[in-house]
Amino acid sequence: DTAVSQTPKYLVTQMGNDKSIKCEQNLGHDTMYWYKQDSKKFLKIMFSYNNKELIINETVPNRFSPKSPDKAHLNLHINSLELGDSAVYFCASSPGGQETQYFGPGTRLLVL
Amino acid sequence: EDQVTQSPEALRLQEGESSSLNCSYTVSGLRGLFWYRQDPGKGPEFLFTLYSAGEEKEKERLKATLTKKESFLHITAPKPEDSATYLCAVRASTSGTYKYIFGTGTRLKVLA
Numbered sequence: 001d002t003a004v005s006q007t008p009k010y011l012v013t014q015m016g017n018d019k020s021i022k023c024e025q026n027l028g029h030d031t032m033y034w035y036k037q038d039s040k041k042f043l044k045i046m047f048s049y050n051n052k053e054l055i056i057n058e059t060v061p062n063r064f065s066p067k068s069p070d071k072a073h074l075n076l077h078i079n080s081l082e083l084g085d086s087a088v089y090f091c092a093s094s095p096g097g098q099e100t101q102y103f104g105p106g107t108r109l110l111v112l
Numbered sequence: 113e114d115q116v117t118q119s120p121e122a123l124r125l126q127e128g129e130s131s132s133l134n135c136s137y138t139v140s141g142l143r144g145l146f147w148y149r150q151d152p153g154k155g156p157e158f159l160f161t162l163y164s165a166g167e168e169k170e171k172e173r174l175k176a177t178l179t180k181k182e183s184f185l186h187i188t189a190p191k192p193e194d195s196a197t198y199l200c201a202v203r204a205s206t207s208g209t210y211k212y213i214f215g216t217g218t219r220l221k222v223l224a
Binding site: 004033040041042043044045055056058090092100101102103104105106 | 156197210217
């Protein structure tokens with residue numbers, strides 16, 4: 001009965017590869033987010049979707065592309081992975097844009 | 113520039129030794145201040161939301177307060193299980209768009 005789930009939990013890949021991280025929430029929330037947490041534990045928002053519509057798009061490389069097939073899913077696709085992409089990526093959801101966010105367990109990405 | 117600063121960076125307390133964590137912010141159009149707890153290897157877990165100066169929220173040994181420039185998270189008689197990183201975040205709205213900004217956190221260690 002996990003509220004916000006992410007797959008995979010760990011991802012180790014080579015520079016230049018393309019990879020995807022999946023996120024699903026079963027809370028019935030309208031808004032979903034992607035965050036990046038770097039090695040210094042700084043959490044930075046990347047994207048936010050409300051009812052499948054992009055509402056926050058921070059300055060991130062266009063190698064990162066979010067995709068929301070439905071309200072319960074927000075996937076993150078990363079093209080041409082670089083060493084600096086290594087981080088923990090968290091998905092989150094909230095009932096609306098102003099509400100408390102519920103975070104997933106994170107995906108630990110390591111680019112070699 | 114919108115900014116959220118947390119202090120101290122790290123804090124070690126003896127069990128039962130009360131203290132406070134600080135979150136200072138400079139944002140335009142504050143639409144909420146959030147406190148989260150993050151355990152190692154896990155996603156942030158919601159604690160409190162504060163919306164206006166003078167507001168206070170309590171939960172067990174934790175109490176959060178808000179002024180126009182900062183928020184405090186007071187920990188009364190902490191226990192070892194309170195050890196975690198505590199994150200502060202603000203939701204700011206400008207020109208019809210909004211964004212979330214996280215602080216870098218305070219790592220709390222409570223010794224038995």
